[in-house]
Amino acid sequence: MSSAANCIFCKIVKGDIPCLKLIETPKTLAFMDIQPTASGHALIIPKHHGAMLHNIPDDYLQELLPVAKKIAIASGLDVNDPNTVGYNILQNNGRIAHQVVDHVHVHLIPKRDQATGLGVGWPSDAGAAERVKELHAELLKKLGDDAAKM
Secondary structure (H helix, E strand, O other), rough: OHHHOOHHHHHHHHHOOOEEEEEOOOOEEEEOOEEEEEOOOOOEEEEEOOOHHHHHHHHOOOHHHHHHHHHHHHHHOOOOOOOEEEEEEEEOOHHOOOOOOOOOOOOEEEEOOOOOOOOOOOOOOOOHHHHHHHHHHHHHHHHHHHHHHO
């Protein structure tokens, strides 16, 4: 895991490494991905260093999706026909989940046709219904009062 001192995204936040900046607030920075999966691929990061979502204070997470939404609209991805254009919002946590940079980041990946952008498979376990019910009960216990508040 990287530390803030050697994290490429922290160096971008500090201005040590240039970026193609889109939006900057006191807690968030959005910029173009220089290894895009599709034209218009952008990254939105909290300015607080943390490798995984649960490492980031809530107040640094609050702007990530609203900023992604602004960029999606500015990119012309806010069409009313989901058959002609779309986008993926992607956030990975850990190497096993395909995270490469150990700093929380959200990808906004435009999808303008089947050949470009992110390809996603979704294997499912048809026999998982009972296990899902058991996991649901277990999670509700662990969430406690938070389950009712959200």
